[in-house]
Amino acid sequence: MTGSGEDIIAVRDLVKKFGSFVANDRLTFRVHRGEIFGFLGANGAGKTTAIKILCGLSYPTSGEIRVAGHDVYTGREKIKRRIGYMSQKFSLYEDLTVSENIRLYAGIYGLKRNYIQERETQLLESLGLRHIKNEYIRKIPLGWKQKLAFSVAIFHRPAIVFLDEPTGGVDPITRRQFWEMIHEAARDGITVFVTTHYMDEAEYCDRVSIMVEGRIEALDTPVLLKKQYHSANMNEVFIKLARKR
Amino acid sequence: MRILYTLLIKEFKQIFRNRFMIPVIFVVPLVQMIILTYAASLEMKDIKLALVDQDHSTASRFLTSAFDGSPYFKIMFRSEDEREALRLLHRDRVDVILQMKKGFGQELYREGPMDLQLLINAINATEAGLVRAYCTRIITGFNSQIRPEWKAGGGLSGNPAVEIIPAFWYNPEFDYKIYMFCGILVILVTLIGMLLTALNLVREKEMGTTEQINVTPIRKYQFIIAKLLPFWIIALFELGFGLVVGRLLYDLPVVGSLWLLFLFAAVYLFAVLGIGLFLSTISGTQQQMMFVAFFFMVTFILMSGVFTPTESMPGWAQQINVINPVAYFMRVIRMVLLKGSDFRDISRDFYSMIGYASVILTLAVTNYRKTT
Numbered sequence: 001m002t003g004s005g006e007d008i009i010a011v012r013d014l015v016k017k018f019g020s021f022v023a024n025d026r027l028t029f030r031v032h033r034g035e036i037f038g039f040l041g042a043n044g045a046g047k048t049t050a051i052k053i054l055c056g057l058s059y060p061t062s063g064e065i066r067v068a069g070h071d072v073y074t075g076r077e078k079i080k081r082r083i084g085y086m087s088q089k090f091s092l093y094e095d096l097t098v099s100e101n102i103r104l105y106a107g108i109y110g111l112k113r114n115y116i117q118e119r120e121t122q123l124l125e126s127l128g129l130r131h132i133k134n135e136y137i138r139k140i141p142l143g144w145k146q147k148l149a150f151s152v153a154i155f156h157r158p159a160i161v162f163l164d165e166p167t168g169g170v171d172p173i174t175r176r177q178f179w180e181m182i183h184e185a186a187r188d189g190i191t192v193f194v195t196t197h198y199m200d201e202a203e204y205c206d207r208v209s210i211m212v213e214g215r216i217e218a219l220d221t222p223v224l225l226k227k228q229y230h231s232a233n234m235n236e237v238f239i240k241l242a243r244k245r
Numbered sequence: 246m247r248i249l250y251t252l253l254i255k256e257f258k259q260i261f262r263n264r265f266m267i268p269v270i271f272v273v274p275l276v277q278m279i280i281l282t283y284a285a286s287l288e289m290k291d292i293k294l295a296l297v298d299q300d301h302s303t304a305s306r307f308l309t310s311a312f313d314g315s316p317y318f319k320i321m322f323r324s325e326d327e328r329e330a331l332r333l334l335h336r337d338r339v340d341v342i343l344q345m346k347k348g349f350g351q352e353l354y355r356e357g358p359m360d361l362q363l364l365i366n367a368i369n370a371t372e373a374g375l376v377r378a379y380c381t382r383i384i385t386g387f388n389s390q391i392r393p394e395w396k397a398g399g400g401l402s403g404n405p406a407v408e409i410i411p412a413f414w415y416n417p418e419f420d421y422k423i424y425m426f427c428g429i430l431v432i433l434v435t436l437i438g439m440l441l442t443a444l445n446l447v448r449e450k451e452m453g454t455t456e457q458i459n460v461t462p463i464r465k466y467q468f469i470i471a472k473l474l475p476f477w478i479i480a481l482f483e484l485g486f487g488l489v490v491g492r493l494l495y496d497l498p499v500v501g502s503l504w505l506l507f508l509f510a511a512v513y514l515f516a517v518l519g520i521g522l523f524l525s526t527i528s529g530t531q532q533q534m535m536f537v538a539f540f541f542m543v544t545f546i547l548m549s550g551v552f553t554p555t556e557s558m559p560g561w562a563q564q565i566n567v568i569n570p571v572a573y574f575m576r577v578i579r580m581v582l583l584k585g586s587d588f589r590d591i592s593r594d595f596y597s598m599i600g601y602a603s604v605i606l607t608l609a610v611t612n613y614r615k616t617t
Binding site for chain 1: 258
């Protein structure tokens with residue numbers, strides 16, 4: 001799995017500085033097509049900064065970065081057609097209904113009206129949210145909002161979906177359901193790039209990278225990482241890495 | 246096109262779902278048009294007058310009755326004691342003192358210089374100017390009435406050779422309200438257009454939804470058109486609404502063409518909305534934006550000539566008004582509505598406004614960034 005055709009994200013020596021502060025220090029990694037890639041790190045380790053650069057929301061200071069086959073310096077608008085994004089800040093419009101939000105984002109990607117209608121019905125059915133179709137987003141519970149936000153982010157079937165702490169503040173059952181949705185998306189061929197604080201969630205990923213103070217300290221499958229750091233679970237791996245510095 | 250349509254639907258839904266909008270569009274302007282038109286009017290009634298008559302002649306009594314009969318003055322104090330009158334002026338009990346010294350009547354007979362003293366409280370200079378103007382009007386009237394009468398006895402011909410009779414064109418009844426109303430309407434349309442645009446965009450920034458929009462392939466121009474168009478329509482509607490209110494409440498004359506007025510307003514609003522958009526690109530929160538907007542609005546409005554004619558401002562201030570869009574509309578609305586100016590008369594303002602709108606919109610669009 002080294003050929004660039006298999007790698008949907010290829011990053012080499014990504015550096016992002018804010019003044020003299022180095023938020024991302026020579027990050028180098030590749031994400032394979034169709035995998036669930038966990039991007040872990042403590043608060044302030046530089047995860048969100050990196051994710052914003054990959055999504056074209058922010059300029060890198062230097063480095064070679066290709067996402068979905070396009071360069072982030074020159075092909076930003078082309079990248080945007082092929083990615084989905086769900087931020088830690090809540091991204092649906094509170095004063096629009098469930099259905100209106102779906103149609104808005106689908107419409108933005110230029111999907112046809114009939115197609116949108118059909119997919120919307122399917123989606124609400126599978127999420128079990130048909131009864132609140134005309135409810136304002138601000139009125140529905142956080143867990144539902146997050147599932148909906150995820151579904152909206154992959155509604156246009158992107159090649160990659162970036163999830164920035166998607167399960168913050170959600171109960172364990174909903175988190176579990178949320179991860180089932182992530183796996184389902186991966187089965188459909190969507191590459192998932194996810195950041196999280198929950199180390200149990202890291203176990204669900206195909207591969208994880210762990211960032212400490214702006215650098216990637218480790219990158220491998222959860223099984224190999226646990227072996228390498230002689231740990232029973234990812235939580236221990238994370239703590240050992242964070243302490244090392 | 247479909248993307249733009251999708252975005253416009255979203256904006257309109259959000260605008261009219263906001264409970265704050267309907268009052269802002271209808272109630273607040275209505276209240277302002279009613280209250281401010283009267284409050285900002287420069288007409289004064291019941292100016293408090295202290296009369297110090299030390300002459301007690303026929304002439305002094307005649308002048309007194311002239312003031313007494315005027316609806317603009319109310320005589321609060323009559324005495325011979327000028328000190329007492331001054332004391333009242335100090336304590337703000339009266340606005341003006343008219344003093345007729347001993348011998349005032351005598352001098353009139355002799356046709357020598359006649360002394361009459363006016364002491365006006367000039368803390369508010371505008372008010373003092375008005376008081377002076379009203380006093381002068383009455384005294385001039387008194388002069389022209391009384392002097393021939395007196396002189397007829399003495400055989401002197403004292404009629405002035407030239408008599409000035411002012412004719413007030415375009416506003417024959419000297420109705421200050423319709424003049425003020427035009428000004429208030431300009432301010433309302435400007436405020437609503439500029440602030441709503443800016444608030445809307447900054448609000449999206451604050452909620453974090455712009456970030457979501459920025460990762461989609463929406464083009465910058467699509468997003469910006471979708472943000473501007475609704476408020477452009479609302480502000481034009483507001484102008485129409487204001488004109489109807491003005492017609493009903495103040496019998497606002499429409500001498501010129503309404504089409505011309507709306508044509509100008511359409512261009513003007515692009516400039517104003519462009520400023521709103523620009524403000525929102527340079528501020529991160531609604532508070533920041535409001536503060537900056539407040540600074541600009543107050544400056545624009547006070548310099549626009551709504552209360553004071555721009556011609557009486559110093560040269561440099563008139564230069565600054567070149568970049569004050571409100572001053573253009575203030576001039577044009579009065580020209581078109583009250584004077585009936587046609588396109589040729591306002592063409593300079595019109596083309597300037599097109600240039601202005603292009604520059605500010607370009608600035609705002611280039612300053613708006615999808616990537617930081």
